[in-house]
Amino acid sequence: MPTPITRIGVLTGGGDCPGLNAVIRAVVKDAASHGIQTIGIEDGFLGLIENRVRPLTPADVSGILLQGGTILGSSNKANPRKFACGLLPDGTPKIEDRTDACMDVIRSHGLQALVVIGGDGTMSCADTFVKRGVRCIGVPKTIDNDIYGTDLTFGFSTAVQIATDAIDRVRTTAASHHRVMVVEVMGRNAGWIALHAGIASGSDIILIPEIPFSVDHVCEHIRKRASEGKKYSIVCAAEGAKMAGGSAFVERVVATSPDPIRLGGIGKALSGMIEEKIGVESRYVVLGHVQRGGTPVALDRVLATQFGDHAMELLKFGSGEAKDMDAERGSRLVVWKDAKLGDIALTEASNKQRLVPLDQPLLAAARSVGTSFAEG
Numbered sequence: 001m002p003t004p005i006t007r008i009g010v011l012t013g014g015g016d017c018p019g020l021n022a023v024i025r026a027v028v029k030d031a032a033s034h035g036i037q038t039i040g041i042e043d044g045f046l047g048l049i050e051n052r053v054r055p056l057t058p059a060d061v062s063g064i065l066l067q068g069g070t071i072l073g074s075s076n077k078a079n080p081r082k083f084a085c086g087l088l089p090d091g092t093p094k095i096e097d098r099t100d101a102c103m104d105v106i107r108s109h110g111l112q113a114l115v116v117i118g119g120d121g122t123m124s125c126a127d128t129f130v131k132r133g134v135r136c137i138g139v140p141k142t143i144d145n146d147i148y149g150t151d152l153t154f155g156f157s158t159a160v161q162i163a164t165d166a167i168d169r170v171r172t173t174a175a176s177h178h179r180v181m182v183v184e185v186m187g188r189n190a191g192w193i194a195l196h197a198g199i200a201s202g203s204d205i206i207l208i209p210e211i212p213f214s215v216d217h218v219c220e221h222i223r224k225r226a227s228e229g230k231k232y233s234i235v236c237a238a239e240g241a242k243m244a245g246g247s248a249f250v251e252r253v254v255a256t257s258p259d260p261i262r263l264g265g266i267g268k269a270l271s272g273m274i275e276e277k278i279g280v281e282s283r284y285v286v287l288g289h290v291q292r293g294g295t296p297v298a299l300d301r302v303l304a305t306q307f308g309d310h311a312m313e314l315l316k317f318g319s320g321e322a323k324d325m326d327a328e329r330g331s332r333l334v335v336w337k338d339a340k341l342g343d344i345a346l347t348e349a350s351n352k353q354r355l356v357p358l359d360q361p362l363l364a365a366a367r368s369v370g371t372s373f374a375e376g
């Protein structure tokens with residue numbers, strides 16, 4: 001007879017995104033209605049490392065459904081197995097394994113399971129605790145929509161809407177001044193945001209990491225449009241897009257982060273190259289963290305609530321494979337697959353990324369309306 005769950009921990013790890021609070025709310029409310037106490041862990045795994053936790057009651061999560069960010073705080077630099085705690089004399093980070101300290105915190109607060117809301121990095125961290133016998137239920141968040149095993153992550157739809165609205169606004173200036181506007185959107189090494197926002201905004205050229213581009217082909221498309229009387233062009237460029245034979249533009253390296261590369265710079269570089277090659281006045285806009293901010297769109301609120309509810313269903317009753325309370329088999333990642341909720345083994349998703357496949361139907365849809373990917 002499995003021990004009933006009476007006390008769980010919840011944390012949000014990695015970069016923030018709209019909908020995190022909606023998941024926390026769903027988990028806490030559902031848990032409370034079944035007599036389960038939720039302990040909020042602050043700043044992702046950093047809160048476990050530093051023993052910073054607080055109880056969460058339904059009153060604490062009342063009204064947070066539409067709030068952006070996370071009431072618990074987050075960190076994308078706190079991998080307990082490889083925790084960067086200061087610098088060595090040569091300036092490189094001093095790395096220590098803090099798994100044991102985290103296990104002490106989990107035991108001392110009587111946490112029987114963790115709900116881990118995060119991206120691939122957070123799921124890899126959770127794996128460490130699964131291997132130490134802690135049952136973890138993962139909830140996939142990220143604006144990038146690149147988590148393996150799920151067709152959709154919450155936060156993505158909001159980011160796409162923000163990027164689309166921004167491109168719509170930039171179009172006015174492009175048209176009035178007969179310019180090229182390059183809009184750089186986020187997404188890491190995946191082109192999902194650029195593809196969706198590019199199509200939604202009717203961008204003329206979409207550049208994604210999965211399809212290396214040629215600057216000559218970008219310029220050719222702009223010229224072709226000009227020859228048809230279209231005096232301006234919009235380029236929606238994913239931050240991870242790269243020229244054929246080249247590598248992605250890197251904005252900075254965060255040495256203490258498990259995923260140290262921060263992409264950025266394609267907007268500036270490309271608009272400069274367009275001006276130089278064909279003499280058309282070009283400007284760039286980097287949307288950056290604006291895409292992660294503010295209130296989630298309705299779809300993200302709904303998805304986040306469903307994800308939180310499914311996470312609790314798995315903990316309370318289990319479903320399919322998850323019926324087993326053993327940590328390895330009972331640790332699942334909640335997913336949205338083939339238009340319905342489901343769950344897969346947590347281990348299946350860690351250290352993998354879901355990129356845009358080259359046969360993704362959206363690519364054909366974009367091409368059918370004359371959009372160019374400027375393939376190199």
Ligand code: F6P
Nearest residue numbers: 015142143144186187188262263
């Ligand atoms: O993963 C979400 C994301 O916003 C990416 O799109 C972007 O590359 C990265 O995080 C930026 O990270 P940071 O907030 O550390 O600058």
